[in-house]
Amino acid sequence: MIWPHKDLVAISDLTRDEIYTILDMSTSFKEISRRDIKKVPTLRGKTVVLLFYEASTRTRLSFELAAKRLSADTTALSASGSSFQKGETIMDAALNVMAMAPDCIVIRYPYAGLPRKLARELPCSIINAGDGTHEHPSQALLDMYSMREHFGTLEGLHVAIVGDIAHSRVARSNAYGLKEVGARVTVVAPKTLLPPGVQTWGVDVSCDFDQVVKDADVVMMLRVQKERIEEKCFPNEREYTFFYGLNKRRVDMMKPGAIIMHPGPMNRGVEITHDAADGNRSIILNQVENGVAVRMTLLYLSLGGNVNGD
Amino acid sequence: MVIRGGRVIDPANNFDELADVSVRDGRIEDILPSGTSSPEGEDVIDATGFWVMPGLIDMHAHLREPGYEYKEDIATGSMAAAAGGITTVVCMANTHPVNDNPSVTQYILRKASSVGLARVLPVGAITKGLNGRDLAEMGLMKQAGIVAVSDDGRPVESAAVMYRALEYAATFSLPVLLHSEDTSLAARGVMNEGALSSRLGLAGIPAIAEETMISRDVLIAQYTGVPVHITHISTKGSLEIIRGAKQQGIRVSCDTTPHHLLLTEDAVASYDTNYKMNPPLRHEDDRHALIEGIRMNLIDCIATDHAPHAADEKALDFDLAPFGIIGFQTLLPALMKIHLEHDIDFSQLLACVSRNPARVLGIEGGTLGRGSRADVTIFDPKASWTLSEEMILSKSRNTPFIGWTFTGRVVRTILEGKTVYRAD
Numbered sequence: 257m258i259w260p261h262k263d264l265v266a267i268s269d270l271t272r273d274e275i276y277t278i279l280d281m282s283t284s285f286k287e288i289s290r291r292d293i294k295k296v297p298t299l300r301g302k303t304v305v306l307l308f309y310e311a312s313t314r315t316r317l318s319f320e321l322a323a324k325r326l327s328a329d330t331t332a333l334s335a336s337g338s339s340f341q342k343g344e345t346i347m348d349a350a351l352n353v354m355a356m357a358p359d360c361i362v363i364r365y366p367y368a369g370l371p372r373k374l375a376r377e378l379p380c381s382i383i384n385a386g387d388g389t390h391e392h393p394s395q396a397l398l399d400m401y402s403m404r405e406h407f408g409t410l411e412g413l414h415v416a417i418v419g420d421i422a423h424s425r426v427a428r429s430n431a432y433g434l435k436e437v438g439a440r441v442t443v444v445a446p447k448t449l450l451p452p453g454v455q456t457w458g459v460d461v462s463c464d465f466d467q468v469v470k471d472a473d474v475v476m477m478l479r480v481q482k483e484r485i486e487e488k489c490f491p492n493e494r495e496y497t498f499f500y501g502l503n504k505r506r507v508d509m510m511k512p513g514a515i516i517m518h519p520g521p522m523n524r525g526v527e528i529t530h531d532a533a534d535g536n537r538s539i540i541l542n543q544v545e546n547g548v549a550v551r552m553t554l555l556y557l558s559l560g561g562n563v564n565g566d
Numbered sequence: 567m568v569i570r571g572g573r574v575i576d577p578a579n580n581f582d583e584l585a586d587v588s589v590r591d592g593r594i595e596d597i598l599p600s601g602t603s604s605p606e607g608e609d610v611i612d613a614t615g616f617w618v619m620p621g622l623i624d625m626h627a628h629l630r631e632p633g634y635e636y637k638e639d640i641a642t643g644s645m646a647a648a649a650g651g652i653t654t655v656v657c658m659a660n661t662h663p664v665n666d667n668p669s670v671t672q673y674i675l676r677k678a679s680s681v682g683l684a685r686v687l688p689v690g691a692i693t694k695g696l697n698g699r700d701l702a703e704m705g706l707m708k709q710a711g712i713v714a715v716s717d718d719g720r721p722v723e724s725a726a727v728m729y730r731a732l733e734y735a736a737t738f739s740l741p742v743l744l745h746s747e748d749t750s751l752a753a754r755g756v757m758n759e760g761a762l763s764s765r766l767g768l769a770g771i772p773a774i775a776e777e778t779m780i781s782r783d784v785l786i787a788q789y790t791g792v793p794v795h796i797t798h799i800s801t802k803g804s805l806e807i808i809r810g811a812k813q814q815g816i817r818v819s820c821d822t823t824p825h826h827l828l829l830t831e832d833a834v835a836s837y838d839t840n841y842k843m844n845p846p847l848r849h850e851d852d853r854h855a856l857i858e859g860i861r862m863n864l865i866d867c868i869a870t871d872h873a874p875h876a877a878d879e880k881a882l883d884f885d886l887a888p889f890g891i892i893g894f895q896t897l898l899p900a901l902m903k904i905h906l907e908h909d910i911d912f913s914q915l916l917a918c919v920s921r922n923p924a925r926v927l928g929i930e931g932g933t934l935g936r937g938s939r940a941d942v943t944i945f946d947p948k949a950s951w952t953l954s955e956e957m958i959l960s961k962s963r964n965t966p967f968i969g970w971t972f973t974g975r976v977v978r979t980i981l982e983g984k985t986v987y988r989a990d
Binding site: 345346347365367368369370372373387388389390391422425428451452453454455456457 | 759760761762763764765766767768769770772837878881882883884885886
């Protein structure tokens, strides 16, 4: 079977079967990273350009290692997205990169919509590594992979996503993806950090973390940024942490077997304390490991690999 | 000059019949039953099958000169207006420098008169440099030729300043045109706030950003007794506030734009910045309410908010690109579309771009009455055509309507008896 997508812009572009295909294939790619010689020739001769116009260490490194372990040639370019306010536009930059004939561009960008536009206008594969507050599909896929690896299934899992839902691309991608595969999602935040129209997402919405934390199989914490205080989304870190932080008290309230996730980078002491982040419920580092495997799958499929791996 | 055999539609005189229009010395000489004019020795324009209407008045446009001539200038703006059947262009003050003193007003008028393709009527700023604080020289600007005041583009935040400004404008009988928007609520928003903005990851401009400010401005109008005109309303809620105000006898009028009557926020899903404007495109519910607002005469005027921006500005990300689209050449075809799709009497729509803005602004024009200035637009109601980039006469081409097929096309525009546009 041929993978039907040139690009990966948004989780909402994938069907349930396609999501499962990615998750299934990622297991064999994960095995490669555990070998002594962590390299296969699958993408030899392919060029992957990583364009990161927003600070990122984890995602960039993860994509870069994924490409290298498949033998693709990679080049990473990091710059500030704000340089596009005037003069050269991002499209100029993208067309310049395209002129050097990459097979795939992995893009991280501070504003929503660019990956969609690039996918439409450029012949190479575009993988969205996060665009503004829109989507971060590879993160959602690695999160789903990690949940399924832990629980054996996604169907019927209750996933609480807690924090700055309004400004989180991770929350959006996870909410769409998890809903598609039959998990139940509750987003938890003060109303000021819930996006307008969240009731149309098909998720449960709560402002009461204490109640949700008792019932969730997965508690996924999101980073909350200090600038939200200036935007009057909450008064200060003290109050935020009190009501929406994952601390020892709340960890103890969690169901037996329930796990803790975080897409990183963490604000320790704000949305998550070390008891939660480093305790035995945490699968945060598994998420990071699985990220490489899932991104190997995404590069492989986007660059024309067959679904069965042959 | 005699314009023969057309359907003459003149809302100002409740006139809608086949008739001949004779023009002498730049004025309407007479309207005669069709075929009874005696055109010996006259310049005869055969308008058989066409609609003959007063030259349109666009009461909200940005001509960008002085200061932003790379987007548009008075010459290109006038050409585009003429091609759109618009003979009077009311241009906003947010130029560079701002039109907040009589020198800038005079400069605009001099440029417009040397171009001579449209009557350009400048709007002066309410506050100096649109700073929202210090009153501009409204009186001196009125002497120089402004027809209204507005801080369009940078709405007056302070209620105290607005209160004073209304009183001061009334001193000189200057209409006040308000872009009512609470900029603290609009914040960094770039599209209508709601489920779609959340899905697209774009910051929203809530309807209340417009509605709370309209409420404030209407209350200040009531308190002072000074009339206000709210420009480009975009929500159902705004219309309700204006309906209530009118019912109470508060002197408030309003306009909306062709794009708010034709488009909804759904178009933003493409991230195409030609759907980025302020106020933003709203829900279908809002659009529908605006259409009904026109039908029920609650909305007085339709104005383009013609806002040219260069291609490289509109090529920026949706978050960064400037607000606004051009609109002169699509105004009348858009009205035709609304007429055909929503069964609103064409002469009612025409009133929104002729008689009504003339009344709101207290200016001459918008009529084909005997003795009035011969500003005439001749329109082929049957022509079907598709807008392409090359047809655009503005310096900028930022319009979402490229590729749209319209019914009805301007064939000739006459300004004070002189033809300023003729379709080839």
